[in-house]
Amino acid sequence: MNKIYFDHNATTPVLGEVFDAIVPFLKDQWGNPSSIHWAGRGTRKAVEDARESVCRLLNCQNVELIFTSTGTEGDNHAIKGAAYANKNKGNHIITTKVEHPAVLNTCKHLAKEGFEVTYLDVDSDGLIDLDALKAAITPKTILITVMFANNETGVIFPIKEIGDIAKERGVLFHTDAVQAAGKVPIDVQSLNVDLLTVSGHKIYGPKGVGALFVKRGVRLVPLIHGGHHERNRRGGTENVAGIVGFGKAAEIAIRDMDKEIEHLKALKDRLEAGLGKIPHIKVNGHLDKRLPNTSNISFEFVEGESLLLNLDMKGIAASSGSACTSGSLEPSHVLVSMGLSHELSHGSVRFSLGKSNTVEEIDYLIEIMPPIVERMRSMSPLYAGAK
């Protein structure tokens, strides 16, 4: 059975070129980058070269990038760090209802410590109302954190507009760009972003490495206290192999971006046209303002996990906003916030495409999906009345 991977928003395979770049740093080049002697000099250079590459992906300066362990750490560092550093100015944070748990639960934690958090609604396209954002800003607002692109639907937020509003009102702006980096161009200079989170394993790099862009002049309280690493902003000996892999992955992302956007967009359009022939389905999220690789589709009257199991039996890996796959009783907070009924939220499947996917793989999905949906619907007590 062929294995087909349509879950690139969960994680991506490590590219061969990335793997080759990493190996020396797990073997011969083991020195501590902080050491001044021969063992450390090579690894220091490797870390700084990688920093240069990740900075090019975001168009920032080398002093503005902190390497982290994960996207989640970057989000925690940005949000808690900004909140603690500015608590003399105010205690109000604005975010959205559809953020990744790394942002939502960090905000919830701060709320327990006395910070006030506004969670902006989204419309049926999954987008926020910029007037509502403006109206939510008070003299006590110290931070706005809105994701660049949503992990479940791929919906891209108006980052430039939000950045302009934040700048005008003198509020810091953080964006979780974990899903957007490498998939669409990001230029922190033109976006008025103060803080931006990225992660290595979503762009064909290794797991266990991420980065946080901190605009020059923005002060954060460190999340991890320790040595002088990362200009005293993040303690801990650098994950050299991970950082080198991340740097290589960033280089490749820059090199291949235009080609990849075209490739992914064509595959996604083919997928949605093909699955669109199945009755009673809905593509979730704004149709145009979306990442080129993400397609979130609700199949009415059936439950997402049962669809995923059927797909898995045919070799296809995808994911779902169904409660059953999240380990909680609630369906996707993103889809529910967009106003989808519980049935439609539970019946959603996310296909997130990547580099290695082919037209043949999409056509195979389009061929096997209708009978799977039909079989599951024939078993559904909700379907009888809708035929």
Place this chain on the structure above:
Amino acid sequence: MYSEKVMEHFSNPRNVGEVDNASGIGMVGNPACGDIMKLTIKVENDVITDVKFKTFGCGAAIATSSMVTELVKGKGLDEAEKISNATVAEALDGLPPVKMHCSNLAADALHSAIEDYKKKLAEKK
């Protein structure tokens, strides 16, 4: 994460559909939690002679529905009433912990169908 038995029942569910002229109908669950089960039974001389299910739900919901129909077909009402959600899960070699509560409703659907049958019987008398 699922046992082989769960996957076997999920892939080849037994007794899917609705019994004609059902003696009792049981419907449990709700859309919010993502599982809805409808069980229809035919009862003759206090024996469940036919049983079918329709389920909207995850792998565990479908497998437990299928399993409960196998467990009760041909059984007397007394025996069927003793079947619990735990019995069903055990017959499937267990369920992942997170599924024990949310998707393990098949015995509830069965009891609801038996109750419905008894109510209808009482109304006839």
